[in-house]
Amino acid sequence: MVLAAVGLLLFLLPLAGLVARAPWDQVGPALVAPETATALGLSLFCSVTATAVALILGIPLALVLARTTGTVRAVLRALTTLPMVLPPVVGGVALFLAFGRRGLVGGPLHNAFGIQITFTTAAAVIAETFVAMPFLVIAVEGGLRALDPRYEEAARALGAGGWKVFARVTLPLLRPAIFSGAVLCWARALGEFGATITFAGNLPGRTQTIPLAVYVALETRPDGAIALSLILLAVSLAILIGLRDRWLGAP
Amino acid sequence: MLVKRGGFALDLDMTIFAGETVAILGPNGAGKTTLLRALAGLVPLTGHVELDGDVFDDSATGVHVPTEKRRVGLVFQDHVLFPHMTVLQNVAFGLGREGEGIAMTWLNNAGLGSKAGAMPRELSGGQAQRVALLRTMATQPRLLLLDEPLAALDVTIRAEVRRELSRQLAGFRGVRILVTHDPLEAIALADRLVVLEHGRIVQSGSPADVTARPRSRFVADLAGVNLLRGRGRGDHVELQDGAALAAPEAGDGDVFAVIHPRAVALYLARPDGTPRNVWRGRAEELDLMGERVRVRISGPVPLVAEVTPSAVQDLHLASGAEVWVAVKATEVSVYPA
Numbered sequence A: 001m002v003l004a005a006v007g008l009l010l011f012l013l014p015l016a017g018l019v020a021r022a023p024w025d026q027v028g029p030a031l032v033a034p035e036t037a038t039a040l041g042l043s044l045f046c047s048v049t050a051t052a053v054a055l056i057l058g059i060p061l062a063l064v065l066a067r068t069t070g071t072v073r074a075v076l077r078a079l080t081t082l083p084m085v086l087p088p089v090v091g092g093v094a095l096f097l098a099f100g101r102r103g104l105v106g107g108p109l110h111n112a113f114g115i116q117i118t119f120t121t122a123a124a125v126i127a128e129t130f131v132a133m134p135f136l137v138i139a140v141e142g143g144l145r146a147l148d149p150r151y152e153e154a155a156r157a158l159g160a161g162g163w164k165v166f167a168r169v170t171l172p173l174l175r176p177a178i179f180s181g182a183v184l185c186w187a188r189a190l191g192e193f194g195a196t197i198t199f200a201g202n203l204p205g206r207t208q209t210i211p212l213a214v215y216v217a218l219e220t221r222p223d224g225a226i227a228l229s230l231i232l233l234a235v236s237l238a239i240l241i242g243l244r245d246r247w248l249g250a251p
Numbered sequence B: 001m002l003v004k005r006g007g008f009a010l011d012l013d014m015t016i017f018a019g020e021t022v023a024i025l026g027p028n029g030a031g032k033t034t035l036l037r038a039l040a041g042l043v044p045l046t047g048h049v050e051l052d053g054d055v056f057d058d059s060a061t062g063v064h065v066p067t068e069k070r071r072v073g074l075v076f077q078d079h080v081l082f083p084h085m086t087v088l089q090n091v092a093f094g095l096g097r098e099g100e101g102i103a104m105t106w107l108n109n110a111g112l113g114s115k116a117g118a119m120p121r122e123l124s125g126g127q128a129q130r131v132a133l134l135r136t137m138a139t140q141p142r143l144l145l146l147d148e149p150l151a152a153l154d155v156t157i158r159a160e161v162r163r164e165l166s167r168q169l170a171g172f173r174g175v176r177i178l179v180t181h182d183p184l185e186a187i188a189l190a191d192r193l194v195v196l197e198h199g200r201i202v203q204s205g206s207p208a209d210v211t212a213r214p215r216s217r218f219v220a221d222l223a224g225v226n227l228l229r230g231r232g233r234g235d236h237v238e239l240q241d242g243a244a245l246a247a248p249e250a251g252d253g254d255v256f257a258v259i260h261p262r263a264v265a266l267y268l269a270r271p272d273g274t275p276r277n278v279w280r281g282r283a284e285e286l287d288l289m290g291e292r293v294r295v296r297i298s299g300p301v302p303l304v305a306e307v308t309p310s311a312v313q314d315l316h317l318a319s320g321a322e323v324w325v326a327v328k329a330t331e332v333s334v335y336p337a
Helices: A002-020 A024-032 A034-067 A070-085 A088-099 A106-113 A121-146 A149-157 A162-190 A194-199 A210-220 A222-249 B032-039 B087-092 B099-109 B125-137 B155-170 B183-189 B207-212 B217-223 B309-314
Strands: B002-005 B008-011 B021-025 B048-051 B054-058 B072-075 B143-147 B175-180 B192-197 B200-205 B226-239 B244-259 B264-267 B277-289 B292-298 B303-307 B322-327 B333-336
Touching (some): A024 A222, A034 A070, A034 A162, A034 A210, A088 A106, A088 A121, A121 A194, A149 B072, A162 A222, B008 B032, B032 B175, B072 B125, B155 B183, B217 B226, B292 B309
Parallel strands (some): B021 B175, B072 B143
Antiparallel strands (some): B002 B008, B192 B200, B226 B244, B277 B292, B277 B322
């Protein structure tokens, strides 16, 4: 009990500190400041896009993971969960070495087409996807493993081919797992800092999401940083609460 | 066909005729469900599976028709209705365009039309299983595979689903295979019984033949008779543990001997007269079966006897009394093993 209370306090005290020390008179101006709107809009855009990309790439990845066994599975699993344990800054460095102007993929891309990924909004999206997608993959894979295989077998016996089974049986039955995975993924993407600032840089309007704006503001105008933090907290809470009913209401 | 899974191997060779209902009986782990899954194409096998001239599987030539192309109807123990679809959508799932119209006809014919818009979780167990059956029958399968379709239901609603099942089976012209461990279900629905044990067929035949001449402990228990095995010696059977059982026409060679529990008589004192098979035994276990009591007797020839409740009192059977056991030689039926 005591330990649980200490654990809870660890979560609560920083939040309390944030609220207690908040310069309430500055929250209003901070909210309407154009920089805030830009950073908030960019944050939402990047995190939602990253979640969408994670859904498109992560669900097939989870399917492959759930259908393989043995060494192949162990290797695939280690690869997909690596971004969860890797310090985000290291992830950012790795992304830079892969997609940077002199990187493994980024180099040829730049030489052939003149495309530069680093320091663009796309880079911020890639960084957030890199860090957040594992949450989705793990959740969907768990859902797949918990799925009674007889639903798919019944569908096949009724004459449904692979695609129809997936679209009409597997995917709808996975909806709760996909949904909770997407929420976790989105929340992680929204708070992403390390990989983004390393790989995408800190350019207002292009790659400066709210966490980055908070970090910069903390050095120059701490009150503004607190105000921005409160805004991010409020947005996260509002969306989580808004989604909660659907999340819990799912079968 | 041969199916290997871990340490278990299912190895059998059988032919089923169109319009025939075959019940696969066997204890748990005999390979009944594996057999159905192999026929449905859900597990890889070695050997050959053919339906009406169409090869489904042939390991020699590498033929394997995927499940969805086999037109097999698979009915599971519990309904496995898709929980996110309505009853109507479930029944229409295997049908093509305009499937919902056809599905509605099937539901109406079965008296389930009012449930078309319901979700599976709103149905009773019996209704759900009937919908599952309709969902399968609506696709007009060529081969119907029923995996203990009544086992998960309460006894009270089992009759309702069994009626529907009989009705559907009667109107179905393809091959029907029913897996069950309920002998009543097998006898009520099947033309032929196939008894599977340890992945092999131990007996096959009409329900009457199989129960009259059990060839395994499992079937003997189903039929509720005593099964003994030994060597025929003309007028008696020499049992495996050395005891002799008098029987006319015992023949010679390896034989089975069957004694109905009603033919086993129990006495307090050694009986005089005609019974030639008399020995001492001890009442070990009682089991009430309707108006009669079944008593398991240990002794030189362990048997189950069927007696009246008053005999249980008179012979003190409940307290594990020693009794005399007598069986008329003419009540022992012997056939080659």
